[in-house]
Amino acid sequence: MVRVALVGLGGFGAVHLAELDRLAGLGKVELVGCADTVPPAPAAAEVLERRRSVFHERYEELLEATRPDLAVVATPPHLHAEMAASALRGGSHVLLEKPPVVDMAEMRVLEELLSETGLYCQVGFQSLGSGALGRLRELRRAGAFGDELRVSATGHWQRDSCYWQRSAWAGRDKLDGRAVHDGALANPFAHAVMSCLAVLGWESLDGFDEVVVERFRANPIEVDDTSVLRVRHAAAELVVAVTLCAETVREPVCTVRGTLGSAVWGYTGDEVALDLAGRGASVERLARAGLLEEIVDVLSGEDRELSCPLVRTRGFVRLVEAITAAPVREIARSRIAVEGSPAAASRVVTGVDEIVDAAASRGVLLSELGL
Numbered sequence: 001m002v003r004v005a006l007v008g009l010g011g012f013g014a015v016h017l018a019e020l021d022r023l024a025g026l027g028k029v030e031l032v033g034c035a036d037t038v039p040p041a042p043a044a045a046e047v048l049e050r051r052r053s054v055f056h057e058r059y060e061e062l063l064e065a066t067r068p069d070l071a072v073v074a075t076p077p078h079l080h081a082e083m084a085a086s087a088l089r090g091g092s093h094v095l096l097e098k099p100p101v102v103d104m105a106e107m108r109v110l111e112e113l114l115s116e117t118g119l120y121c122q123v124g125f126q127s128l129g130s131g132a133l134g135r136l137r138e139l140r141r142a143g144a145f146g147d148e149l150r151v152s153a154t155g156h157w158q159r160d161s162c163y164w165q166r167s168a169w170a171g172r173d174k175l176d177g178r179a180v181h182d183g184a185l186a187n188p189f190a191h192a193v194m195s196c197l198a199v200l201g202w203e204s205l206d207g208f209d210e211v212v213v214e215r216f217r218a219n220p221i222e223v224d225d226t227s228v229l230r231v232r233h234a235a236a237e238l239v240v241a242v243t244l245c246a247e248t249v250r251e252p253v254c255t256v257r258g259t260l261g262s263a264v265w266g267y268t269g270d271e272v273a274l275d276l277a278g279r280g281a282s283v284e285r286l287a288r289a290g291l292l293e294e295i296v297d298v299l300s301g302e303d304r305e306l307s308c309p310l311v312r313t314r315g316f317v318r319l320v321e322a323i324t325a326a327p328v329r330e331i332a333r334s335r336i337a338v339e340g341s342p343a344a345a346s347r348v349v350t351g352v353d354e355i356v357d358a359a360a361s362r363g364v365l366l367s368e369l370g371l
C-alpha cells in the first residue's frame with residue numbers, strides 16, 4: 001500500500017483526488033492527507049472523510065505530519081519547484097503537474113535533489129503514457145516517414161472570461177514577483193509541445209539548432225492566447241500553432257509528415273491514423289498508462305518504467321524559456337469578435353482557424369504569412 005498525500009484539491013487536483021479514491025478502492029494506495037489553502041469543496045470533503053484523510057491548510061504541515069511515500073502536487077506552476085523540492089527533501093517521491101517548473105534554474109534544483117536522494121519524480125504530461133506515442137516513435141526510428149520530417153501540432157480552443165478569472169495566476173506572466181508563465185504554449189497547450197518533442201525523441205535535449213516564437217493576445221491578459229513555435233534541429237522541424245480564440249473548437253492534433261507518409265494523432269486520445277508509402281491508410285487504437293497509477297505501481301515494486309520522469313521534460317523547459325522570452329503582441333481589435341454572455345464572454349479572432357492550420361502544415365510563422 002503506497003501512502004499518498006495530495007497538495008492542491010481544487011481545479012485539476014479534483015481529477016487526482018478521484019483517481020486516488022479509485023486506487024484506494026483497489027487497495028493500492030492510502031490517501032494519508034491533503035492540503036489546500038482553501039477548504040475542500042463538498043465532493044472533495046466527502047472523499048476525504050470516507051478515506052479518513054486529514055486536511056491541512058499548509059502543505060508543509062501535511063508533509064511533516066504524514067511523511068508520504070508519494071506527494072502529488074497539483075498547484076499553480078509558480079509553486080511547483082518549491083513544493084516538489086520540499087517533498088523530495090522529506091523523502092517522498094513526487095508526481096508533479098505540468099508544466100513541471102518555470103525555468104532551467106528550478107529544473108536543476110530538482111534534478112540535483114533527485115540524483116542525491118534516488119527518489120522519483122513523474123510529471124503529469126498524460127500523452128506520454130499513450131501507446132500512440134510509442135508507435136509513432138517506433139515508426140520514426142524505423143524511417144517509415146522518410147526524410148524532411150515535420151512534427152506539428154494544432155490547437156483550436158476557446159477560453160472564456162471565467163477561465164481567465166478563475167485563479168489569481170490565470171493569464172499571468174508573473175504573480176507577486178514570481179514567474180508563472182501561463183501562456184497558450186507554456187500551459188494550456190503544453191501537452192502539444194511536449195507530445196511533438198516526444199515523437200521526435202527531443203524531450204531530454206539541452207538545446208536546439210533554431211527556436212523561433214511569435215506570441216499574440218486577443219484577451220486582456222499578460223501572456224499569449226494565440227501563438228506559433230517553430231524549432232529546427234538535426235534536419236527535422238517541430239511546429240506548434242495554437243489559439244485559445246478559435247472560431248470553431250476542435251480537439252488538438254499532432255501530425256507527423258515526411259517524404260514517405262504521414263500520421264495524425266489526437267494526443268488527448270490513443271488513436272493514430274497512418275498513411276505510409278507501400279502500406280496505405282490505416283487506423284490503429286492503442287492503450288494508455290495512467291501516470292499516477294504507473295508511479296504507484298513502480299513504488300509497489302512492479303518492474304515498469306515511468307512514462308514521464310522529470311528528465312524527459314528538459315527539452316520542454318528549455319523551450320518554455322524561449323517561449324516566455326518572446327514579446328506578446330496585441331491582435332488588432334478589428335479582428336476580434338466577442339461571443340457568449342457578458343458573464344462568460346469569449347474573444348474569437350476572425351480567420352484564426354485557417355491561420356493556425358496553415359502555420360502548422362507549412363511550418364511558417366504568422367509574420368511569414370504576412371500577418
Ligand SMILES: NC(=O)c1ccc[n+]([C@@H]2O[C@H](COP(=O)([O-])OP(=O)(O)OC[C@H]3O[C@@H](n4cnc5c(N)ncnc54)[C@H](O)[C@@H]3O)[C@@H](O)[C@H]2O)c1
Nearest residue numbers: 008009010011012035036037074075076077097098124167
Ligand atoms: N495534466 C493536465 O491535463 C492538467 C490540466 C489542468 C491543469 N493542470 C495543471 O495543474 C496545476 C493546477 O492547475 P489548476 O487549473 O487546477 O489550478 P487552480 O488554480 O484551479 O487550482 C489549484 C489549487 O491549488 C490550490 N493552492 C494554491 N496555492 C496553494 C498552496 N500554497 N498550498 C496548497 N494548495 C494551494 C488552490 O487553492 C487550488 O485549489 C497547474 O500546473 C496546471 O497546469 C494539468
